[in-house]
Amino acid sequence: MESAGHQPVLIIVLLLISAFIAPLLYRRWRFLSGAVVLAALTGSFITALLLLSKSGASSSLSYHLGNWPPPWGIELIIDPLRVYMLLVVTGVSLWIFIYALGDLKHELHNDVIGWYYSLYAVLVASMSAITLTNDLFNLFVLMEICAITACAIITIKDQRECLEAGFKYLIMSAMGTGCFLLGVAMIYMVTGYLNYSFIQSELSLALTDYPLNIFTAAALFIVAFGTKAALFPLHVWLPDAHAAAPSPSSAMLSGLVIKIYAFALFMIFYRVFPRSLLDTIPLNEIILWLGAMGVMFGSIYAMLQTDLKKMLAYSSISQIAFIFMGIGLDQPLALTGGLYHIMVHAFTKSTLFMSAGAIIYSTGVRRISDLGGIGKVLPLPLFAFTIGSASMIGLPGTGGLISKWYLALGTLETGRILFLLVILASSLLNAIYYMPIVINAFMSGEEFKEKVKIVPLSMQVTLAAGMILVVISGIFSRQVIIFFEQALTSLY
Amino acid sequence: MMDDQIVRITSRLVAPFIQLYGIYIILHGHLSPGGGFSGGAIFGASLVLIALSFNLEAGIKQISHQTASVLESGGALGFALTGLVAIAFGGNYLANRSAGFPLGEAGQFFSSGAILVITVFVGIKVASTITTLFYNIIEKEEPLGNHKQTD
Amino acid sequence: MFYILILFLLIFALFLRFIVGVELRSILTIYLLGLIVYFFSFAVAEMPTFGNPHNPAFNEVPERYLEAGPSETGAINIISSVITDYRAFDTLGEATVLFVAIAAVVATLKSHRD
Numbered sequence: 001m002e003s004a005g006h007q008p009v010l011i012i013v014l015l016l017i018s019a020f021i022a023p024l025l026y027r028r029w030r031f032l033s034g035a036v037v038l039a040a041l042t043g044s045f046i047t048a049l050l051l052l053s054k055s056g057a058s059s060s061l062s063y064h065l066g067n068w069p070p071p072w073g074i075e076l077i078i079d080p081l082r083v084y085m086l087l088v089v090t091g092v093s094l095w096i097f098i099y100a101l102g103d104l105k106h107e108l109h110n111d112v113i114g115w116y117y118s119l120y121a122v123l124v125a126s127m128s129a130i131t132l133t134n135d136l137f138n139l140f141v142l143m144e145i146c147a148i149t150a151c152a153i154i155t156i157k158d159q160r161e162c163l164e165a166g167f168k169y170l171i172m173s174a175m176g177t178g179c180f181l182l183g184v185a186m187i188y189m190v191t192g193y194l195n196y197s198f199i200q201s202e203l204s205l206a207l208t209d210y211p212l213n214i215f216t217a218a219a220l221f222i223v224a225f226g227t228k229a230a231l232f233p234l235h236v237w238l239p240d241a242h243a244a245a246p247s248p249s250s251a252m253l254s255g256l257v258i259k260i261y262a263f264a265l266f267m268i269f270y271r272v273f274p275r276s277l278l279d280t281i282p283l284n285e286i287i288l289w290l291g292a293m294g295v296m297f298g299s300i301y302a303m304l305q306t307d308l309k310k311m312l313a314y315s316s317i318s319q320i321a322f323i324f325m326g327i328g329l330d331q332p333l334a335l336t337g338g339l340y341h342i343m344v345h346a347f348t349k350s351t352l353f354m355s356a357g358a359i360i361y362s363t364g365v366r367r368i369s370d371l372g373g374i375g376k377v378l379p380l381p382l383f384a385f386t387i388g389s390a391s392m393i394g395l396p397g398t399g400g401l402i403s404k405w406y407l408a409l410g411t412l413e414t415g416r417i418l419f420l421l422v423i424l425a426s427s428l429l430n431a432i433y434y435m436p437i438v439i440n441a442f443m444s445g446e447e448f449k450e451k452v453k454i455v456p457l458s459m460q461v462t463l464a465a466g467m468i469l470v471v472i473s474g475i476f477s478r479q480v481i482i483f484f485e486q487a488l489t490s491l492y
Numbered sequence: 493m494m495d496d497q498i499v500r501i502t503s504r505l506v507a508p509f510i511q512l513y514g515i516y517i518i519l520h521g522h523l524s525p526g527g528g529f530s531g532g533a534i535f536g537a538s539l540v541l542i543a544l545s546f547n548l549e550a551g552i553k554q555i556s557h558q559t560a561s562v563l564e565s566g567g568a569l570g571f572a573l574t575g576l577v578a579i580a581f582g583g584n585y586l587a588n589r590s591a592g593f594p595l596g597e598a599g600q601f602f603s604s605g606a607i608l609v610i611t612v613f614v615g616i617k618v619a620s621t622i623t624t625l626f627y628n629i630i631e632k633e634e635p636l637g638n639h640k641q642t643d
Numbered sequence: 644m645f646y647i648l649i650l651f652l653l654i655f656a657l658f659l660r661f662i663v664g665v666e667l668r669s670i671l672t673i674y675l676l677g678l679i680v681y682f683f684s685f686a687v688a689e690m691p692t693f694g695n696p697h698n699p700a701f702n703e704v705p706e707r708y709l710e711a712g713p714s715e716t717g718a719i720n721i722i723s724s725v726i727t728d729y730r731a732f733d734t735l736g737e738a739t740v741l742f743v744a745i746a747a748v749v750a751t752l753k754s755h756r757d
Contacts, residue, residue, distance in 0.1 A: 009585040013572055016739060020569040023746065024562065065732045067583050067590035071704050074732045108754065115750035122743050129736075141736035145743055152747030158754045166751075189691060192702040206699065216686040522718035527726070529737075568742045571735055586731040588716055595717030604717035610727045614738055621741045628745075628752055 007051050008063050008076045008132050011044040011090070015125035019118045026114025034101055037117045041097055041124065045090040048128075052083050062134070070195045075134040077196075080487035084480075085131040085263050085342070092255055092346045093124040095462055095469075099354050100248035102458035106361055107246040112156055119156070123149040123252070127260045136184045136194045136272070139264065143180060147173040147228070150257050153249040154241055165240035172237040176227035183220035186213050187272075196271045204274040211280075218283055221268055229261035231287075231324055232294030235317045239301075242313035247357025250309060254316040255350035259342045262323045266339075269327060270491050278330070288328025292422045294321030299429035307366050308356050311433065312349065315392065318426060319345045325419065326407055332492060334410025336484045337403045343480075344391065344399030344473050351466030352388040355381040358463060362453040368437060370450075375442035377452050382441045384463040389434035391470045394427045399473030406481070496545075503545040510538035518615035522604040528611040532618025539623045548630060551623070560624045567617025574609050 018040035025033040055061055060079035064070065097120065104113050126145040133139050151173070155166035188194060190210040191202040207214060223234070230238040238258070242250050265287075269278065278284060298318025305311035319341070326338015358381040359374065360366060375382040391398035394405075404423055411420040455463075514535030521527035543551025555563075575586040583591025586606075593605025602608075656674070659665040691698040708725055716724035726734050 006579055006585065013576065013585065016735075017569060017572050020565045020572065020742065024565050027558075063584065065585055066578075066728060067587045068729050071702075072707055072729055074730055112750045112754045115746050115753075119743065119746055119750070122739060122746075126739075137730075138733055138736070141733050141740070145736060145739055148740065148743045148747055152743065152750060155747070155751045156754055163751075163755065186686070188700060190699055192699040192704060202699070210689055210691070212686040212689045216683065521727075522720050522723045524720060525722070527720070527723050564742065564745060568738050571738050575731070575735070586728075586735070588728045588731075598713040598717055598719050604724070604728075607716060607718050607723055607727045610731065610734070611723065614727075614734065617738050617741060621745055624745050625748060628749055631752075 005054070006063075007047050007054075008078055009065065011047050011086070012125050012129045012132075014040045014043050014047075015121045015128070019121035019125065022118040022121065023114045026117070030114070033114050033117055037121045038094075038097060038101070040121060041090065041094040044124070044128065045087075045094050048083070048086045048090045051078055052087060054078075055080060055083050070134075071193055071198050074138050075195060076129075076132040077134040078132065079490075080483065081339070082131050084339070084483070084487075085260075086128055088343050088346055089124065089127045089131060089256055089260065092350060093120075093127075093252065095465060096248055096251050096255065096350055096354075098458050099251070099357075099462040102456035102462075103248055103357055103361060104246065107157060107248075109158055116153065116156055119149045119152050120252070123153065123257070127256060130260050130264055134196045134271075136187065136196070136199070138194075140177070140181055140184055143177055143228070143261075143264075146257065146260070147177055150253060153252065154245040157244070157246045157249075159244065161240070161244045165237075165244040169237045169241040172234075173228055176224040178224075179220045179227070180224035183217040183224065186217040186220070190214060196267070199272050200274050203272070204276045207274075207277060207280065214277065215281055218273070218277070218281065221265070222283070222286065225261045225265040225268075226290070229258045229265070229320055229324075230294075230317050232290050232297060232317070232321060235294065235298070238317055239310055239313040242316060243307060243310040247309075247353055247360065250313075251350040251353040251357070254313065254353060255346040258316065258320050259323065259346060262320060262327070263342065265324075266327050266335075284328050284330040286328075287324050288419070291321040291324035291328050292419055294318060295325065295422055295426045296429075299426050299433070303429065303433045306368055308359070308368050308371070308437075309353070309366065311368065312352050312356060315430070315433075316345075316349055318430075319349065319392070322403070322407060322423075322426075325423075326410070329407075329410045329414055329416070329419070331410045331414050332485070332488045333406050333413055335488055335491075336481060337406030337408075337410055339484060340399075340406060340477070340480060341403035344403050344470075347399060347466065347469040347473055348388050348391040351384050351463065351470060352392075354459070354463055354466060355385040355388065358455050358459050361459070362455050363448075363450045365450055371437060372440050372444040372446045373448040375438075377448050378455070380460055380463055381455065382438070384467050385441075386438045387467045387470050389430075389438055391474065392434055393430045397474050398470055399477070401474060402477040402481075499545045503541050507538045507542055510541070511535055514538065514615075514619070518611060519601075519608075521611035521615075522607045523599065523601070528614025529618055531611075532615040533622060535615065535619040536622030536626075539619075540626045543623075543626065543630075548627065551627065555620075555623055557624075557627070560620050560627070563616050563620035564624060567613045567615075567620060570613035571610055571617070574606055574613065578606065 018036045022033040022037050025036060055078050060077060063076040065074045104116060108116060122145060126142045126149065129142045130139060130146065133142065151166045151170045154169065155162055187199060190206045190213050191199050193199050193202055203214065227234040242254050245253060295318045298314055298321060302311050302314035305314060322341050323338045326334045326341065359378060362378060365371060391400035394400040404427065408420055408423055514531045517526035517531030517534060518528055539551055539554055542554060578587040578591035579585055581591040588606040589595055595605050596603030656670050659670050660667060708721060708729065712721045712724045713719050716728040718724040
């Protein structure tokens with residue numbers, strides 16, 4: 001493993017520094033504080049692109065913080081899968097931030113926007129650090145930051161339900177963080193290391209001496225990440241939190257924050273737990289069943305909603321469960337599907353929440369039944385919504401098809417037809433609750449009566465970019481799939 | 493808040509000593525038990541004591557909102573920049589000896605290079621965090637000080 | 644023995660439900676928590692003995708912290724040398740947690756003040 005230069009840590013530090021100075025700048029020069037965070041996000045995205053060209057598809061680089069070698073110090077690792085996740089995190093958050101610049105003035109008080117920028121930058125910094133870190137305790141600290149910022153960007157909105165939803169989310173994710181800390185303590189106790197790679201080699205020995213402790217730790221990890229990523233029975237906080245939040249926050253939370261925990265669980269399964277542990281206890285099987293249940297129940301709940309954003313939030317529960325199914329099937333093709341779905345769903349759900357945000361911005365309508373004929377007055381947001389719905393259902397030409405296709409191939413490869421049926425049924429259910437909105441918006445005869453404000457340019461540009469991203473992820477998927485194939489060979 | 497002569501006089505007498513003790517704990521973080529977190533908490537507690545025994549205005553006179561938020565950001569910023577200085581000196585992020593910070597003789601006050609700097613920044617950060625948090629939570633409905641132009 | 648335990652738990656549940664008047668939901672919660680405690684106690688019993696020098700946690704990691712700490716970091720307080728030098732990135736994270744906590748509280752209180 002060679003050294004990586006300073007890029008990986010610079011991504012994190014750049015964002016943190018911009019977050020620290022944004023509230024100070026906001027007192028004097030309001031415009032500048034947004035510009036600083038925007039510059040930091042752009043810088044981190046460009047740095048992530050540089051890292052991609054540096055690491056290639058198979059090599060892995062490591063960075064020792066403070067020049068201390070791994071078991072003593074903290075290590076950051078750049079390998080293909082992490083670089084992929086880093087690109088998704090920095091890219092999507094940059095895109096959502098541009099949208100937020102237009103939307104926030106209408107959703108928040110004027111004096112708290114500077115704090116919002118700051119919280120946003122810290123959130124992105126913690127998420128990029130979660131993808132890069134190779135140390136369990138460091139992961140815990142970063143999860144803490146991520147949990148607090150994620151709550152804060154909900155409660156920052158001046159509405160009662162935001163406080164309630166944010167508080168619920170805070171309690172649930174504090175419980176998740178607590179479970180994770182307990183698990184880390186148990187793992188440290190039986191292995192003596194915190195570094196992923198050292199734990200992995202030590203854990204297969206410790207499995208003979210302390211099996212119950214390791215099983216307990218694994219159970220705690222599943223509960224911790226399940227809570228934070230809204231895996232099926234632990235999803236109760238998600239609909240309220242994602243529906244009540246300001247639209248850029250909803251896009252961020254649904255698009256990235258829940259996925260970062262799914263990715264962290266993936267890393268724990270394949271980089272911390274040795275193969276012998278996954279073979280001894282059916283961890284993957286548990287994740288698979290919970291994921292399948294989440295896919296079904298999320299879709300069914302979503303059908304029953306009357307509020308647009310709440311429907312999208314329930315749909316997130318079913319979509320995040322696809323990623324967990326990819327991990328649960330424990331098979332390269334399914335993992336490809338699951339990992340690709342991280343990106344596709346980040347694009348798609350962010351686009352959907354942004355178009356919902358644009359609809360609310362310009363008309364104030366949230367009820368699904370009031371959206372009849374709105375396509376004629378707001379063509380761009382509704383067109384973006386249509387493309388997003390198509391990707392959710394998995395129509396050809398959109399990214400949703402590719403990820404579901406590979407997941408389906410994975411189920412066939414392992415011979416588990418039941419889960420293939422689950423994927424198909426969920427697509428059908430998605431069609432049942434997304435299509436009526438689109439049809440009603442464009443083809444219903446009724447006139448849209450509410451007053452309509454013009455959508456700001458930054459929101460229009462990001463919505464258009466969202467449509468393009470969803471379509472690109474559906475058409476030019478080959479490169480990414482090949483990239484995954486090479487990257488995943490190291491796991492099996 | 494409290495209208496009691498004994499409490500006021502005692503806390504006015506005690507507060508400077510508490511602050512001195514906090515600074516001592518912060519500065520001797522690399523030599524004795526304590527460090528930035530505990531020392532900062534002690535220092536912050538002295539300001540909370542003043543605000544509690546007199547009133548909020550007396551506390552804000554000691555450290556205004558403006559100063560508190562500058563210290564707030566400044567502490568964290570200083571910590572992050574100390575790490576960047578290590579990169580400029582040729583080490584990795586947050587490196588100490590390998591970036592060429594002078595370590596000095598172990599046990600002396602001026603020793604341990606970046607550790608002392610980082611401890612001071614963490615102390616500032618924690619002290620300002622405790623006071624800001626306290627002021628913000630006990631503030632009443634009507635805006636105070638430089639909050640007047642808001643809402 | 645096992646069946647007697649099950650029988651006892653069942654009768655106890657019925658007692659709680661109909662004599663004391665506890666809700667079914669609460670009874671289920673208590674029993675579920677009891678089950679979790681039951682399984683956790685096995686894990687606790689299996690833990691390495693506290694303070695035993697042959698425990699897995701006493702490996703080369705704390706050894707280097709203790710022996711080379713003062714000469715490598717210049718701080719004779721080993722805790723300081725670990726939290727602000729060997730693992731300083733975690734401490735940066737903790738400082739960020741404090742910053743974020745303030746940001747969250749200030750922002751939330753400011754926007755909900757009126």
